[in-house]
Amino acid sequence: MAADIHDIIIIGGGVGGSALAKAMAEAGAEVLVLERETQFRDRVRGEAIMPWGVVEAVELGIRDVIASSGGHELPWWNTYQGSRRPGHRDLVATTRAGAPALAIYHPVMQQALIEAAASAGATVSRGARVVGVNANGTPRVTVETGHGREAFRARLIVAADGRGSLAREWGGFQVRRDPEQTLVAGVLLDGVTASDDAAHVGLDTQGGRFVLIFPQSQGRARCYFCYPEASGLRMTGQQDLPRFVQESQKAGVAAEYYQQATAAGPLATFDAAAVWVEHPYKPGVALIGDAAASSDPTWGQGLSLAIKDARVLRDHLLSNDDWEEAGNAYADEHKQYYGVVHTAELWHSELLLETGEEADVRRARALPLWREDRSRNPDTFFSGPGETLDEKARRRFFGEE
Ligand SMILES: Cc1cc2nc3c(=O)[nH]c(=O)nc-3n(C[C@H](O)[C@H](O)[C@H](O)COP(=O)(O)OP(=O)(O)OC[C@H]3O[C@@H](n4cnc5c(N)ncnc54)[C@H](O)[C@@H]3O)c2cc1C
Structure with a gap:
């Protein structure tokens, strides 16, 4: 120096x-x-x-x-829609990263x-x-x-x-x-009964709501609830915990996961816009x-x-x-x-979290095509920003070609 x-x-x-x-x-x-x-x-x-x-x-x-x-490996990614669990993804085997998530x-x-x-x-x-x-x-x-x-x-x-x-x-x-579109509420919970070898993600496209549970072992999990800013709801403090649990369950998390849950930290809500x-x-x-x-x-x-x-x-x-x-x-x-x-985030928010008739039409067009060909949905969130998200990729993502 x-x-x-x-x-x-x-x-x-x-x-x-x-x-x-x-x-x-x-x-x-x-x-x-x-x-x-x-x-x-x-x-x-x-x-x-x-x-x-x-x-x-x-x-x-x-x-x-x-x-x-204390890092806890999450080798699986479970997705839920209503009471169904349509996805059980092996992160090590199926990502370009070849690694589990770490909580x-x-x-x-x-x-x-x-x-x-x-x-x-x-x-x-x-x-x-x-x-x-x-x-x-x-x-x-x-x-x-x-x-x-x-x-x-x-x-x-x-x-x-x-x-x-x-x-x-x-x-x-x-x-x-x-522009503001989504709010994210989060809290650390004890007594969560979701399996602790997986992240658990519930998506309710009709309500524009998204739930994420990241277990840290022994029933402790960091839990988030993402929802439309237009709802006017801002959950904060222990008094809003029952509402957090209720809304998360409506968005697709199995009711039993949160049945015994208690807060292990503060509950707070954030603007999600980049x-x-x-x-x-x-x-x-x-x-x-x-x-x-x-x-x-x-x-x-x-x-x-x-x-x-x-x-x-x-x-x-x-x-x-x-x-x-x-x-x-x-x-x-x-x-x-x-x-x-950022582009991947904007595309996913538009397709999966926007509500209303136009959004439903977009989903009805794109999601069946995703099921036929997974490569339409770039794996940026898991595998990293290695893919080019150009106009052709956008059209494939939204099912426009
Ligand atoms: C609700 C929510 C959920 C999230 N979920 C995820 C997730 O699941 N996965 C994920 O990857 N990311 C997630 N993130 C994002 C993640 O938390 C941040 O991207 C990450 O913490 C950024 O790290 P950082 O070091 O840039 O900033 P920070 O972690 O914010 O650290 C900044 C540090 O700077 C210090 N500091 C600030 N001002 C000053 C000052 N004037 N002088 C001295 N020190 C100062 C602060 O005390 C702090 O220690 C989430 C964020 C939020 C809000």
């Missing part, structure tokens, strides 16, 4: 920030992680990494950290990764809230701790401060948003994870994207001494792969 200038300052010790800190510290970089929380708590975030994200985690060297701190309690994963970053040599400061970023000259952050304000300088600042990122505003990034930055790099500042693009949680891609962002940025920084070029190369690549995931 030359004259108190770090190689990298990372704002936020979430999955994205800590994973990058660990990887860059292992490669010999001087890394400072600034995390505002002194103790991680349940913020009702993602707790299931899809198979392609697990492969990214292996490449970044964090898969074992997650697995050994873990988010605060435990954050703690394990930030400790791994510190063990790799990163300096970790907890209770350190960043209150400003200045990228003019040598990039600089201003931090508030219990001892007052302090400024730190670095060759590169990485904003990994999550879906409400302020750092991207301070960095002058232009933020884009999809919020993203087209080119998440400006001189001296890169954005990763939700700060770069918070995707619609309905489709469970956020953790995989955050891990991929850290892996791709690491690879560019380590292969190019010119970090200006490396940052732009990361941002170009991000635009491509996030673009594919």
Whole structure:
């Protein structure tokens, strides 16, 4: 570190920030992680990494950290429609990733990764809230701790401060948003009786509702209920738990799964619309994870994207001494792969979650064709953003050819 200038300052010790800190510290970089929380708590975030994200985690060297701190493998993907279970998918055998999904309690994963970053040599400061970023000259952050304000300088600042990122505003990034369509409510439940070797997913296309259960073993499961924003319903707090259970059952979850369920954490509801930055790099500042693009949680891609962002940025920084070029190369690549995931999310939301006559006509046309030819539905959510989602792919997806 030359004259108190770090190689990298990372704002936020979430999955994205800590994973990058660990990887860059292992490669010999001087890394400072600034995390505002002194103790991680349940913020009702993602707790299931899809198979392609697990492969990214292996490449970044964090898969074992997650697995050994309580990661629970989900080799099966069960889908439900009403009382039927039409799908029982073997994720290892049928995805290009060739891996199971991995479920873990988010605060435990954050703690394990930030400790791994510190063990790799990163300096970790907890209770350190960043209150400003200045990228003019040598990039600089201003931090508030219990001892007052302090400024730190670095060759590169990485904003990994999550879906409400302020750092991207301070960095002058232009933020884009999809229109609101879906809300996602989530809660950690104990006493869930769904088998714990599978993710359980119920879809009610008539009501535009979608339920996801990600078991973490011994009856504990992270459960989500996705529903139309137009319903005007916003579930929050323990008093809404009976409603959460009731609505989830209406959307296709077997009634007995939740019969004995009790809350093991807060219940909260979020807007699901994607919020993203087209080119998440400006001189001296890169954005990763939700700060770069918070995707619609309905489709469970956020953790995989955050891990991929850290892996791709690491690879560019380590292969190019010119970090200006490396940052732009990361941002170009991000635009491509996030673009594919985002397109897949928009198509699935339009086809599966929109309600009304036109939506029913679209489904009546497309879904029977999917059953005849599975390749019409790109496997992006499980296998990753490797496919090109062009106009031809769109027409095949919607059954227009
Ligand atoms: C309801 C819901 C369900 C989801 N379900 C899934 C799922 O099933 N699968 C999936 O893959 N993804 C899911 N996601 C998305 C996933 O949770 C996120 O994509 C992922 O957590 C992003 O990680 P991150 O490191 O970018 O941000 P975060 O996890 O938000 O971490 C940001 C960190 O920055 C810190 N921070 C923020 N501001 C400051 C500051 N000013 N100074 C210092 N520190 C700061 C925060 O304390 C936090 O520790 C879901 C999201 C939601 C909301």
